[in-house]
Amino acid sequence: MDETGRPEPERSFLRSTAAQTRLHELVPGGAHTYARGSDQYPEGMAPIIVRGEGARVLDLDGNWFVEYGMGLRAVTLGHAYQPVVEAVARGAASGSGFSRPSVWELEAAERFIQMVPGAEMVKFAKNGSDVTTAAVKLARAATGRDLVAVCSSQPFFSIDDWFIGTTAMNAGIPEATRALTVAFEYNNLQSLALLLAQYPNRIAAVIMEPATGTLEPDPGFLEGVRDLADKDGFVLIFDEIICGMRWSSAGAQSVYGVTPDLSTWGKALGNGFSVSALAGKRSLMELGGLNTDASRVFLLSNTHGAEVTGLAAYLSVADAYSERDVVGIMETQGSKLRSALLQVISEEGMSDYITISGRPSALLFATRDKNGRPSQEYRTLFIQELLRNGVLAQSLVISAAHSDDDIDITVVAVAAAAKTYARAIERGTTEGLLAGRSVAPALREFAAPRRLEGPK
Known part of the structure; x- marks a missing residue:
């Protein structure tokens, strides 16, 4: 049991952390996009992704997560959406x-x-x-x-x-x-x-x-x-x-x-x-x-x-949008998600500290400290607790692949995260609840010191 009284989810990030350490040795910043950097995630809890299916991704440690942000907002149909994958394969087979x-x-x-x-x-x-x-x-x-x-x-x-x-x-x-x-x-x-x-x-x-x-x-x-x-x-x-x-x-x-x-x-x-x-x-x-x-x-x-595969992908995406209301599905699921999350956040008394805003197809969350100020430390705590409960989320940007089951998992994760968050607000600090250093803005002048040990 952790100090909030709930069972500690059995999630390890050891293999991802080792791979991330190696990436830092080979790639400036440890990622090819600053927004994907390990500094954007809690210390020792930056999953390295093996594959994705629909709205979920699998990391090196065998953890499955419901993912939001969807490839920095690039994925609307879901990961590995078969018609697009097949169209790209056909295109590549004709020469790239x-x-x-x-x-x-x-x-x-x-x-x-x-x-x-x-x-x-x-x-x-x-x-x-x-x-x-x-x-x-x-x-x-x-x-x-x-x-x-x-x-x-x-x-x-x-x-x-x-x-x-x-x-x-x-x-x-x-x-x-x-x-x-x-x-x-x-x-x-x-x-x-x-x-x-x-x-x-x-x-x-x-x-x-x-x-x-x-x-x-x-x-x-x-x-x-x-x-x-x-x-x-x-x-x-x-x-x-x-x-x-x-x-x-x-x-x-x-x-x-x-x-x-x-x-x-x-x-x-x-x-x-x-x-x-x-x-x-x-x-x-x-x-x-x-x-x-x-x-x-x-x-x-x-x-x-x-190059052929990109154009083949676009044509297949255009087909998908003509066959069904992809934007409408994202708006519907995003609206469901927002309503359910606002409810569980309110039930924990955290509505003034954890906020959700934006268009349903592009939702964002914001985090505030005890004094109502935007806080990177509390953002880190929130992301940390979501990861522990099976949700990978820098934002709440959804896709048309997010099912009601995915939303239900997210609601449970946010409810658990809000409980820990409430404890931090009550104390006036994340100390003792946050496993390591806080996240930082991706575009900043100086790189903060980083440590890559696993979560405590």
Whole structure:
């Protein structure tokens, strides 16, 4: 029995911890994506995944977890979704890359243009950062301007210098590059108008997510940004990397009825397979093509941009969305999850300390300490207790594969975690309940000391 009076779940993380230690010796940060790093999980409890099925994943120690976050929001149909896997296998069997365009490129482009009414042309790539940077380049070429305006309350747009230079991890990026990106506030048209006045005829692009898991546009906000773009002449770019395929197969732009000049897509486009897209107005996209008299933009020209398996995955995902209401299923299951979790959190008296917010298809949780302040230590405690009870969750981002059974397991895990959390709130500290160091923001200037021993 642990000190809360409940049986200690029989979960070991020894093999995962050993593998994570080895990863740190071979891979900077111990992972290929900062958000997947071991510093994002309780000490000695960072599972190394062997495989996934639907909404569940298996780690090296034989632990099965109900997973949320779903591959950093990239998986909407479930892990190893058979129609997509089979489509990718068929595509790969025909050859993965050629010296000329393949029929997959034509079929995928036609399908995408049908799916997203506001798009007149599309170009595929392999990751979201490439297409957002390409959109910025097009905007600069089209306008002859140099500045980019990003939404300050939205955490990530690209790994490239024009954006990462605005974050705490800006080492290696010249100040001259960092100065070319400015920021405005979401749902604050005045803040954008002030930027335009401060930098007249210099802002080439405004790039923003139409919405996020926690922020919906106020009435008239997106329409106002569109109007400012038309009046000022900047290029309006919607980052649909997360919203696209979660809000709608046609993107959040179709949900809110505002069409950008360019939009960028990724993540769920391939249900976890690597494929992204830049789409938008023909007049802009052709600056990277052959039907232009202007100086040409070097636009997304790389060996693997139209590699067959990514396009095959996208086509299969598009089929799945046309055959059933994938977004509707996520919204329904997410609503069930939120209602049930809010109830058990309330029953433990923790509603002021553990909160759940966001669109049902992209739910997030937040954690607060005894004084109501956001707390990484309490976040770590909450994640730790979820792991001990069979749930792997940096967020509560769901998929269409999450069944009622998966939700039931999650509710039981959150109820148990809330009991431990309540004990910490009563004490005013996580000491004695938290096994090791706390998690830390993924994008931070300095790496905190890490220890990799197993959980206590």
